[in-house]
Amino acid sequence: MKVNIAHLRERARNGGWINFAVFEAKSSSGARDDNAQLLAQLTARARRANLQVDQSALAFMSGGRVQFFGSPPLVEYLSKSGLPGWTHTIEA
Numbered sequence: 001m002k003v004n005i006a007h008l009r010e011r012a013r014n015g016g017w018i019n020f021a022v023f024e025a026k027s028s029s030g031a032r033d034d035n036a037q038l039l040a041q042l043t044a045r046a047r048r049a050n051l052q053v054d055q056s057a058l059a060f061m062s063g064g065r066v067q068f069f070g071s072p073p074l075v076e077y078l079s080k081s082g083l084p085g086w087t088h089t090i091e092a
Contacts, residue, residue, distance in 0.1 A: 003042060003092045006084040007051050010077070019052040020074050022084060025092065026060035035069045045090050059083055 004024040012018045023042045027034035043056040057070025066083050068075045
């Protein structure tokens with residue numbers, strides 16, 4: 001199964017840079033622990049594909065709205081800025 005990824009680099013609050021990945025995915029159960037496990041697996045795959053990932057999150061539809069799950073600072077950022085465009089795909 002292919003999973004869409006948005007791999008982006010944004011300026012951090014401290015002036016440095018943060019590389020992040022947002023995956024279009026949700027665990028089949030939707031449970032918090034299962035989402036955490038899926039996020040860890042997808043983040044590891046992205047890193048093995050030579051993508052630098054400092055923070056990561058899942059993005060999925062729930063109740064007709066996009067929901068985010070992952071690194072709290074990234075989830076906060078995405079909640080304000082919205083879902084970025086997909087830049088890559090990986091096999092999951």
